[in-house]
Amino acid sequence: MSTTGAHVHDDGAAGPPRTGWWWWTRRRGFLLDASLAAVSALECAFEGGTFAQKTGIMPGAGALLGIVVGSVLLLRRRWPVAVVLVGVAVSPAQMGFLLSLVGLYTLAASEVPRRITAALAAMNGLGTMLVAFLNFEDSLRGSTDGDSMSVPLTLIVSALMALGLTAPPVLLGLYARARRRLVESLRERADGLERELELLAEKALERAERARSDERTRIAREMHDVVAHRVSLMVVHAAALKAVALKDPQQASASAELLGDMGRQALTELRQMLGVLRTASEVVARPAPVPVASGGSAGSGDAVFMGAAGERTEGAGAGDTCADADTVGGPCLAELAALVEESQTAGMGVELTVEGESRPCGPRVEATVYRVVQEALTNVHKHAGGAKAHVRLAYREAEIAVLITNGPSDGTPTTPLPSGGHGLLGMRERVTSHGGGFAAGPTPDGGFRVSVMVPAPAV
Known part of the structure; x- marks a missing residue:
């Protein structure tokens, strides 16, 4: 700027030229x-x-x-x-x-x-x-x-x-x-x-909208997990009841009683979930970056258990590992044995294997693992009639891993069940919200596997 051409404001101060009459702005x-x-x-x-x-x-x-x-x-x-x-x-x-x-x-x-x-x-x-x-x-x-x-x-x-x-x-x-x-x-x-x-106000609005969206997704996922498994088992038992109603009245009576028990359990879980939605004030968990799931590609799911501590215990329950699970109203790993038993009662050949010494892993982590197993068994009921399944649970030093595999269907006809295609997506969202790894896909023998790893340091 030339020293002889400096523009000066009305108070005698120089500055950039402004619109006005010549060099006067007022x-x-x-x-x-x-x-x-x-x-x-x-x-x-x-x-x-x-x-x-x-x-x-x-x-x-x-x-x-x-x-x-x-x-x-x-x-x-x-x-x-x-x-x-x-x-x-x-x-x-x-x-x-x-x-x-x-x-x-x-x-x-x-x-x-x-x-x-x-x-x-x-x-x-x-x-x-x-x-x-x-x-x-x-x-x-x-x-x-x-x-x-x-x-x-x-x-x-x-x-x-x-x-x-x-x-x-x-x-x-x-x-x-x-x-x-x-x-x-x-x-x-x-x-x-x-x-x-x-900018902060705009970001706060975006975070609030994202939190509302995450909460809606979480509610939908919980409803799906609670209803789909119980209703799938009820449909399977209803088909069996229809087949033996005239041939074996005693078996039909037992199946009807089992249907009633499952309906009551579904209602109980729905009430628990709705109660949590009304009263809980916990922070919505943010999804973490998805790490590469242990076990690699389809067909190598067993690699997730390489080097697991402790001895294998065939058919053992997980033990009472979630005494404080009621604080969030969700299931815990101690209930996996009962979950597997329900599928066995419905006619599925399923086995539970626990590796390592059971320990408390936190109510949210345990509820996540339980829901993954529940959804995986529900998918077996829906899509692989007569197939055998295997649930493998491993406790590690700083994580907990679970692998659910099933063989190909033996041709047993299955009752058509509605499916929204959100089961695997819901499982992935649950696992990645804890910073864990998730992998799912077909196996070389025509079956299917679901592999999950969730960080869970000893509590």
Whole structure:
């Protein structure tokens, strides 16, 4: 930016050009400058006429020159350097007092580099001191006691006068410039904080919407897990009841009683889940990045149990490992044996194997593993009639793993059951919400496997 073309605001401060009439953005700024220029023109006209009369020049020419010089003050906001230079140039003619004061203030308050401001202020001060010194010398020559005042004293008085006419407007302009910068900085900071608050509010709304969506998904998943397994078993038993109703009344009676028990269990689980939804105030879990599931691709699911601690215990229950599961209203690993027994009662050949020493793993982790096994057995009931299944549960030092496999169907007809296709997706969401790994797919022999690993340090 050119130092002679710095745009100055209405308060005498420089800044980027703004729309308005010429370089004035407000009418009051124009009126102020016009008033100052008029006063300065009158002053310079009087001083110019007086100086011309002393030097033998036509007073009218001096007054006209003074009007032109004083009117330069109208340009102070646009070219403050030029105004100060004009004031320095006419200082030997002892004119432009107001012009110099206002010009120095505007220059110091503008965005002109400070070294230029200091140089022009020094030039103005030096010119004022020389003019004052010459005036004092001329006055002393005509006085009778001229010898009583020495030259050093005259220099000191001249310097003090120059300092008094130069320093105050410069310091006042520097103060106005610093204050304006501070106000602009505070305004920018306030605008930045306002923008940050708006962004935070938008993010809060997004998080709330995401939380509502996650909660809806969780409720749908819970409803699916609770209803699908029980209803699938009830449908299987209803088909069996229809087949033996006339041939074996005693077996039909037992099946009917079992259907009633399953219906009551389904209602009980639904009531428990709805009670949790009404009263629980837990934070919605955020899905974590899905790590690569142990066991690799389909057909290598047994690799998930490589190096498991402890001995294998065929057909053993998981033990009482979730004493505090009721705090969240969900099932626990201690109920896996009963879950497997229900499938066995429905005619499925299913076996439970537990590896490692059972331990509490936290109610949420245990409920997740239980629901995965439950959904996997439900899928066997739906899609692989007569197939044998194997549930393998392994306790490790910092995780718990489960593998559910089933062989191909033996051709036994199955009762058609509705399926929304969300079973595997729901299992994956449950597992990844704990930062675990999930893998599912067909096996080489035509069966299917589900492999799960969930971090579960000892509680």
